[in-house]
């Protein structure tokens with residue numbers, strides 16, 4: 001049994017979360033923080 005899909009790259013562009021700050025074009029990483037400004041992404045904070 002083998003899965004055709006291999007999405008183990010660690011970071012998928014489709015699941016990316018834009019920074020909560022409109023002025024920022026950064027993207028929230030897996031750690032839940034913007035990789036640009038370091039601001040925490042939109043969530044139950």
Ligand SMILES: [Zn+2]
Pocket residue numbers: 019020021024025026027034035036037038039
């Ligand atoms: Zn940001």
